[in-house]
Amino acid sequence: MNVFVKMVSSELKLSLREPLLLFFSFAFPTILIVILGSIPSFREPSEEYGGLRTIDLYVPIALALIQAMLGLQSTPQVLATYREKGILRRLATTPAHPMALLGAQLVMSLLTAVASAALVLIVGRFAFDVPFPRYFLLFTLCFMLSAAAVFSVGIFLAAVVPSGKAAAGIGGLLFFPLMFFAGLWVPRQNLPDVLNRIGDFTPLGAGQRAIQEAAAGTWPAAIAVAVLVGYVVVFGLAAAKLFRWE
Numbered sequence: 001m002n003v004f005v006k007m008v009s010s011e012l013k014l015s016l017r018e019p020l021l022l023f024f025s026f027a028f029p030t031i032l033i034v035i036l037g038s039i040p041s042f043r044e045p046s047e048e049y050g051g052l053r054t055i056d057l058y059v060p061i062a063l064a065l066i067q068a069m070l071g072l073q074s075t076p077q078v079l080a081t082y083r084e085k086g087i088l089r090r091l092a093t094t095p096a097h098p099m100a101l102l103g104a105q106l107v108m109s110l111l112t113a114v115a116s117a118a119l120v121l122i123v124g125r126f127a128f129d130v131p132f133p134r135y136f137l138l139f140t141l142c143f144m145l146s147a148a149a150v151f152s153v154g155i156f157l158a159a160v161v162p163s164g165k166a167a168a169g170i171g172g173l174l175f176f177p178l179m180f181f182a183g184l185w186v187p188r189q190n191l192p193d194v195l196n197r198i199g200d201f202t203p204l205g206a207g208q209r210a211i212q213e214a215a216a217g218t219w220p221a222a223i224a225v226a227v228l229v230g231y232v233v234v235f236g237l238a239a240a241k242l243f244r245w246e
Contacts, residue, residue: 007104008111015108025069026116029062030123037128049189056131057187059124060211063143064182064204066116070109071150072171072178076157079105081164089246102243106151113147134217142214142225146207149231153203156235159243181205188212200224203231 015022033055036042042054049057079102082088091101124130133139154171161167181199182188188196188208199205206227210220 004100004104007100008107011101011104011108012111015112021074025066025074025112026119028069029065029116030119032065033059033062033120033124034127037124043128049187054187055124055128057183057189057212059120059130060208060215061183061187062120063117063211064146064208065179065184066113066120067147067150067207068175068179068182068204070113071147071154072157072175073168075105075109075151075154076161076167076171077164079155079158080161080167083158083244083246084163086246102155106155109151110144110147117143133215135214138219139211139214142207142210142220145225145228145232146203146211149203149207149228149235152232152235152239155239155243159239178202178204182208201227203228206231 036058037055039054042058045051045053082101088101121130121132125132153174157167157170157174161170179185181195181202182204183191188199188205191199196205200209200221200223206224210224210228213220213224
């Protein structure tokens with residue numbers, strides 16, 4: 001087992017020791033679907049949504065919630081805390097370069113996101129008859145691109161904030177407005193056009209649009225894909241440029 005695989009395994013084990021984080025990033029999105037799906041009116045087709053049900057809309061929104069929890073709160077807080085405590089500086093003197101730890105943290109977060117998303121889709125399908133995405137491969141690519149965009153913002157936060165507490169605070173401040181544009185409180189289909197247009201330029205709003213369109217069996221809008229790629233490139237490069245190991 002090489003060093004990187006060991007580090008990924010270590011990060012996974014450490015995440016299991018944080019029950020609160022594990023609950024909100026893995027279990028809570030599925031619990032949310034169960035709660036919403038238990039509301040009878042949410043299981044009834046709506047003309048307002050083109051024949052879709054409210055629960056059909058909230059399954060993709062739960063996927064955005066997974067990305068936000070991991071990308072905006074967990075990842076930046078963990079990485080900033082590692083730097084604050086000198087863990088990254090000490091790693092620089094070992095064969096396990098700090099960049100490997102950064103990669104291991106991202107892989108761990110991505111594995112958690114995929115597992116949590118799979119659970120949401122399975123529960124949605126078999127508990128509330130929410131169809132699986134029509135273009136599953138395209139849907140998966142959109143989910144991964146959206147996750148990459150959100151995680152890039154999270155790494156950028158970890159690069160510029162001074163401490164783990166600051167990362168948690170700023171990540172929390174970003175979480176609520178970005179999840180608003182993703183449709184957590186009001187589905188995007190109910191938002192005014194101007195808010196949807198603004199949301200299309202946020203990582204979670206653009207990701208939600210691409211994911212919902214792929215799930216419905218249509219190609220995602222070019223603007224959504226371009227915005228997501230832009231976040232990955234801009235914030236990824238900025239994080240690489242500004243990230244401090246000590």
